[in-house]
Amino acid sequence: MGAEVPEHLLGDFHEYLVLPSNQTSNSISGKIYVIGGPEDRETLSISVKLFDRSTGEWLIPLILGRKPLACNLHSAVPVNDDRILVIKSDSPSYDSLWFLEVDTQFVREQKKVLGTEVVAWSKVVIEGDDALKPVVISGPSGVGKGTLISKLMKEFPSTFGFSVSHTTRKPREKEKNGVHYHFTERSQMEKDIREGRFLESALVHGNLYGTSIEAVEAVTDSGKRCILDIDVQGARSVRSSSLEAIFIFICPPSFEELEKRLRARGTESEEQVQKRLRNARAELEQGKFPGLFDHLLVNDDLETCYTDLKKILSLDGTSDDMLELSAKGIRVPESHSVSARDQKVIIQCGGDEGLARTIYEVDVSSLVGGAPGRTRGPEYKCIS
Numbered sequence: 001m002g003a004e005v006p007e008h009l010l011g012d013f014h015e016y017l018v019l020p021s022n023q024t025s026n027s028i029s030g031k032i033y034v035i036g037g038p039e040d041r042e043t044l045s046i047s048v049k050l051f052d053r054s055t056g057e058w059l060i061p062l063i064l065g066r067k068p069l070a071c072n073l074h075s076a077v078p079v080n081d082d083r084i085l086v087i088k089s090d091s092p093s094y095d096s097l098w099f100l101e102v103d104t105q106f107v108r109e110q111k112k113v114l115g116t117e118v119v120a121w122s123k124v125v126i127e128g129d130d131a132l133k134p135v136v137i138s139g140p141s142g143v144g145k146g147t148l149i150s151k152l153m154k155e156f157p158s159t160f161g162f163s164v165s166h167t168t169r170k171p172r173e174k175e176k177n178g179v180h181y182h183f184t185e186r187s188q189m190e191k192d193i194r195e196g197r198f199l200e201s202a203l204v205h206g207n208l209y210g211t212s213i214e215a216v217e218a219v220t221d222s223g224k225r226c227i228l229d230i231d232v233q234g235a236r237s238v239r240s241s242s243l244e245a246i247f248i249f250i251c252p253p254s255f256e257e258l259e260k261r262l263r264a265r266g267t268e269s270e271e272q273v274q275k276r277l278r279n280a281r282a283e284l285e286q287g288k289f290p291g292l293f294d295h296l297l298v299n300d301d302l303e304t305c306y307t308d309l310k311k312i313l314s315l316d317g318t319s320d321d322m323l324e325l326s327a328k329g330i331r332v333p334e335s336h337s338v339s340a341r342d343q344k345v346i347i348q349c350g351g352d353e354g355l356a357r358t359i360y361e362v363d364v365s366s367l368v369g370g371a372p373g374r375t376r377g378p379e380y381k382c383i384s
């Protein structure tokens, strides 16, 4: 149905829309985007509709990309004439900023292909500082990588997330698909590798293993620091990739002890044990390769090794709660205001009735990526 809008009001039409507090409207290139309101019931995500001034009609566009979960209140400002920055209040700091792309290259292409009105969501990822670099842990089979990683994840559950690799190896008795590995068919994994979905992959002990881009991004998206348990070949590939990580190699106190642990674990056939021990000699050599690993740790006494690991990661003397509080990102309260100028978005939080006021400046001048994935690049600083 067409909306009756007097001609003289069209220019500022969106400013005359009377909207409930959970909706915002913004105008870009002759279209008014109303964000929020009645939720998309199926996905409980923020809804979008648009008013096309040239036709005078309200439209529900096709919405691409993963959608942000609905929130009580949000603000929205147009940025770069092609997207709207949506700021969700009272959301976790890693989930507060999203872009609704309305006229980016991706959206324009999709409009052409699909022949309909299209918008696309893209979550804003604010890159972590050094303290949040992913952690790559390598070492021969049976050295204790899994044991050390489990201890870390148990003590710091909101700080670390495990990058779940894909493998063509058969699951062990207690292994769960999607938790320990994504167990997959070789042909499917080879296809995904060819299509560029993997950050790295390698043939290890006769099976294919690999880290998908999605596995790492799923962890980063949840605001956690990523841990990768990968072999030395994988570590080398990650070293030469764009992922800046900390590389740690775990050594056994002796070869005999390694063999003892591998057998005591009781998860491998004799043939597999032999294969893993043969490969271990080469891996121990490669682990010492100059410049590949930042740290070498000997896992003799488990508690001592774990304490050393925490020291390397600057975790000694801190707790999961303390780390969560100091996490990067912006947590926006309901009471806030937003404005944009010269590719800078100013978010003013609080300040009511004598409450403390915090002002953030988000620089959106160099954006990377975008829908249908994530947008990286915005930087923010606290200016007051």
Ligand SMILES: Nc1nc2c(ncn2[C@@H]2O[C@H](COP(=O)(O)OP(=O)(O)O)[C@@H](O)[C@H]2O)c(=O)[nH]1
Binding pocket: 138, 139, 140, 141, 142, 146, 165, 166, 169, 200, 201, 202, 204, 205, 209, 210, 211, 229, 230, 231, 232, 233, 234, 235
């Ligand atoms: N390159 C690479 N290696 C991996 C990946 N996932 C696991 N690995 C390595 O594959 C090897 C065998 O792993 P697994 O079969 O679980 O045996 P385990 O290490 O003895 O428990 C280990 O060295 C892992 O670090 C991955 O995604 N990429």
Ligand SMILES: Nc1ncnc2c1ncn2[C@@H]1O[C@H](COP(=O)(O)OP(=O)(O)O)[C@@H](O)[C@H]1O
Binding pocket: 139, 140, 141, 142, 143, 144, 145, 146, 147, 148, 261, 262, 264, 265, 299, 300, 301, 302, 303, 305
């Ligand atoms: N420091 C240690 N001392 C004795 N046993 C250990 C130590 N670290 C790990 N283990 C045991 O050695 C076996 C292999 O450890 P695991 O974490 O599965 O190794 P990886 O993941 O490197 O293959 C497990 O049974 C584990 O309980």
